[in-house]
Amino acid sequence: MAARALDIEMARSLAPKMKIKKFSVLKSPFIYKKHWAQYEIRTHSRILPITRITGRTADIFLEYIQRNLPEGVNMMVQKEQLEVLPSLLVEALHDTDSSKGKSK
Numbered sequence: 001m002a003a004r005a006l007d008i009e010m011a012r013s014l015a016p017k018m019k020i021k022k023f024s025v026l027k028s029p030f031i032y033k034k035h036w037a038q039y040e041i042r043t044h045s046r047i048l049p050i051t052r053i054t055g056r057t058a059d060i061f062l063e064y065i066q067r068n069l070p071e072g073v074n075m076m077v078q079k080e081q082l083e084v085l086p087s088l089l090v091e092a093l094h095d096t097d098s099s100k101g102k103s104k
Helices: 055-067 087-103
Strands: 019-026 036-043
Touching: none
Parallel strands: none
Antiparallel strands: 019 036
């Protein structure tokens, strides 16, 4: 809803496998050694790739999401940026491509 209001292009969300941690705890440490309690922690995660977004729009969108997160939900943000290759590397790539073509 907020993404539509800010004209943010979102790709399809990805859902990696759920992580489950299981552990058993002895209910009484001194007696009743047969009475154990089993607990498990389930971690669900979602990956929402957002493409073509400006810095200011990203800040507004992420602040809105963080303010509206329910209790017990955490958010982790990773920013990736595409940059132009330096001209020296581009020339080196073209040189190696042309030398491979001549050896055939």
